[in-house]
Amino acid sequence: xxxxxxxxxxxxxxxxxxxxxxxxxxxxxxxxxxxxxxxxxxxxxxxxxxxxxxxxxxxxxxxxxxxxxxxxxxxxxxxxxxxxxxxxxxxxxxxxxxxxxxxxxxxxxxxxxxxxxxxxxxxxxxxxxxxxxxxxxxxxxxxxxxxxxxxxxxxxxxxxxxxxxxxxxxxxxxxxxxxxxxxxxxxxxxxxxxx
Amino acid sequence: xxxxxxxxxxxxxxxxxxxxxxxxxxxxxxxxxxxxxxxxxxxxxxxxxxxxxxxxxxxxxxxxxxxxxxxxxxxxxxxxxxxxxxxxxxxxxxxxxxxxxxxxxxxxxxxxxxxxxxxxxxxxxxxxxxxxxxxxxxxxxxxxxxxxxxxxxxxxxxxxxxxxxxxxxxxxxxxxxxxxxxxxxxx
Numbered sequence: 001x002x003x004x005x006x007x008x009x010x011x012x013x014x015x016x017x018x019x020x021x022x023x024x025x026x027x028x029x030x031x032x033x034x035x036x037x038x039x040x041x042x043x044x045x046x047x048x049x050x051x052x053x054x055x056x057x058x059x060x061x062x063x064x065x066x067x068x069x070x071x072x073x074x075x076x077x078x079x080x081x082x083x084x085x086x087x088x089x090x091x092x093x094x095x096x097x098x099x100x101x102x103x104x105x106x107x108x109x110x111x112x113x114x115x116x117x118x119x120x121x122x123x124x125x126x127x128x129x130x131x132x133x134x135x136x137x138x139x140x141x142x143x144x145x146x147x148x149x150x151x152x153x154x155x156x157x158x159x160x161x162x163x164x165x166x167x168x169x170x171x172x173x174x175x176x177x178x179x180x181x182x183x184x185x186x187x188x189x190x191x192x193x194x195x
Numbered sequence: 196x197x198x199x200x201x202x203x204x205x206x207x208x209x210x211x212x213x214x215x216x217x218x219x220x221x222x223x224x225x226x227x228x229x230x231x232x233x234x235x236x237x238x239x240x241x242x243x244x245x246x247x248x249x250x251x252x253x254x255x256x257x258x259x260x261x262x263x264x265x266x267x268x269x270x271x272x273x274x275x276x277x278x279x280x281x282x283x284x285x286x287x288x289x290x291x292x293x294x295x296x297x298x299x300x301x302x303x304x305x306x307x308x309x310x311x312x313x314x315x316x317x318x319x320x321x322x323x324x325x326x327x328x329x330x331x332x333x334x335x336x337x338x339x340x341x342x343x344x345x346x347x348x349x350x351x352x353x354x355x356x357x358x359x360x361x362x363x364x365x366x367x368x369x370x371x372x373x374x375x376x377x378x379x380x381x382x
Binding site: 026027028031032035039040059060061064068069070116119120123124161173 | 197198199200202203204205207208210211212214215341
């Protein structure tokens with residue numbers, strides 16, 4: 001990357017972070033903060049599920065396109081932006097699976113789908129590699145009930161607080177903690193059983 | 196932020212910046228804020244591996260805007276930005292549009308102080324008229340300083356300058372990095 005490019009990336013990556021804790025004054029700035037806080041975890045969500053960098057890129061893009069379109073309706077009083085985005089990501093992935101099964105392009109609606117360049121492919125391939133353990137954990141969770149699997153992913157992989165995860169899953173904090181504890185216990189027993 | 200996430204952000208703003216600028220957002224504990232008055236388009240154009248801010252708009256700026264556009268004695272337009280953030284560039288675009296100039300501004304920022312004090316003259320992209328000349332000044336002398344204690348956790352603290360700026364029309368995305376280098380404009 002050229003010096004100029006690095007400088008430009010700096011303006012994208014450091015300045016908004018510097019402003020992150022300041023109350024955003026405009027929807028664009030507010031959404032920028034939402035994006036910066038969450039793009040990495042959303043990318044990780046898809047990197048645990050897909051091995052193709054272009055697919056991870058497309059699904060991440062699709063999630064944020066939908067988020068932009070729905071941002072006017074997002075109310076932070078009703079839950080965290082991360083939980084909101086994970087809800088969108090889950091729907092995007094479900095649709096991707098349905099359409100992949102039907103042989104259709106899951107992200108055809110993403111206007112101007114942009115092929116990745118070599119640097120981006122390398123970055124995303126690295127991210128998929130980095131999520132390998134997370135992907136393995138998710139495979140081990142495959143036999144858990146859906147809500148327990150989601151509890152493990154949200155808290156142990158996506159760094160949700162238990163309260164955020166409870167809100168995202170629409171359960172009380174007490175119920176969520178019980179499910180998380182139960183899920184971890186089952187995984188431990190399964191792991192011990194395999195040894 | 197990785198190159199992919201930077202480019203994705205650029206694409207999102209380019210495609211949906213206008214819709215975001217119009218979004219009527221709820222705020223905790225407060226009534227919904229008033230809508231921005233009129234249409235604006237914000238684009239972040241990827242230029243090679245780089246990114247530049249590019250935008251245009253048509254009206255309406257908050258009273259607290261730290262953006263001014265003034266006609267200088269030599270007939271050029273001087274845009275002064277207290278900081279070259281996305282919203283400041285939207286405001287600049289709005290003010291330029293109010294003065295009859297509908298091109299977008301793209302800026303390219305770099306680390307460190309400006310080597311030459313003063314504004315940077317924007318380079319028109321191919322096909323853009325060369326008149327009037329548009330100059331952009333960051334801060335009071337071309338250098339932006341973010342001091343310790345002015346940002347949470349002192350993140351982003353440092354000194355920055357504008358490498359270049361470019362004027363171009365909205366349809367000509369991707370041309371935003373052809374500006375001159377350094378503060379080679381008027382001093």
